[in-house]
Amino acid sequence: MxxxxxxxxxxxxxxxxxxxxxxxxxxxxxxxxxxxxxxxxxxxxxxxxxxxxxxxxxxxxxxxxxxGEVKQNAIQSVQVKYLHGAKKWKPGMKAWIQTDEGQRQVTVVKVGMFKADIDVNHPLxxxxxxxxxxxxxxxxxxxxxxxxxxxxxxxxxxx
CATH class of the missing domain: 3.10.50.40 (Chitinase A; domain 3)
Structure with missing residues (x-):
């Protein structure tokens, strides 16, 4: 077939x-x-x-x-509790977040105690x-x- x-x-x-x-x-x-x-x-x-x-x-x-091409303005700040895939986050790690269009993989750029900056460009x-x-x-x-x-x-x- x-x-x-x-x-x-x-x-x-x-x-x-x-x-x-x-x-x-x-x-x-x-x-x-x-x-x-x-x-x-x-x-x-x-x-x-x-x-x-x-x-x-x-x-x-x-x-x-x-x-797609890398979008330069694709950094967003989210609460750490919304990141899925690990217990402790470090810059460069991949995480999953829930969006209106379903789960999306993001890259952690910076981590604070309660918030993280994430790059929403696809890792590839x-x-x-x-x-x-x-x-x-x-x-x-x-x-x-x-x-x-x-x-x-x-x-x-x-x-």
């Missing part, structure tokens, strides 16, 4: 920038996504269209096609990124997955 709208794709990936490998899913549970549901960077999803199990896709994206903003995606399996989405708008099962969303 080829990747098309409402296909559930199981894959491993490696993500690199110009300095080398940043992260990889190899050695862990493969990931799942449902194609056509805007769950991935648009140009990466477009590159996967029409591919099948056993294919490998390698794609380099400029910052504007990945996580401003970087040229290379994705290597190894497609392991492609299957039709179930009617339940289509109704929910995402893949179910190990590596996907669990209910």
């Amino acid at each position: 080829q990747i098309s709208n409402n296909a559930v794709v199981q894959f491993h990936y490696t993500l690199s920038d110009t300095s080398g490998e940043l992260e990889s899913s190899n050695g862990s549970t493969p990931l799942l996504y449902m194609h056509g549901q805007q769950q991935m960077l648009p140009k990466l999803e477009a590159a996967l269209e029409g591919k099948a199990a056993g294919d490998t896709v390698e794609l380099t994206l400029a910052p504007e096609d990945a996580y 903003a401003g970087k040229t990124l290379t994705f290597k995606v190894d497609i392991l399996n492609v299957r039709p989405a179930t009617s339940e997955e289509i109704a929910h708008g995402h893949a179910h099962g190990e590596g996907g969303h669990q209910h």
